């Protein structure tokens with residue numbers, strides 16, 4: 001299974017953030033039901049310094065709209081709101 005980046009529990013949502021502030025490379029970030037971003041936020045590209053979701057599915061950065069939402073990988077259980 002893929003573990004949540006924040007706590008290691010089974011991930012149900014995936015989004016992307018920049019590998020570092022100077023490149024366009026991105027790395028996947030995974031979230032369990034407790035640490036998932038909102039659907040709107042997960043569709044955006046997050047900054048390298050983003051610490052992931054806090055309360056209400058919001059995060060600490062100002063994500064970039066890259067136009068194409070990233071698809072979650074066949075989650076078996078979706079958190080509320082998905």
Ligand SMILES: [Zn+2]
Pocket residue numbers: 004005006007008009031032033034035
């Ligand atoms: Zn988690």
Ligand SMILES: [Zn+2]
Pocket residue numbers: 046047050051052059060061062063
């Ligand atoms: Zn973010």
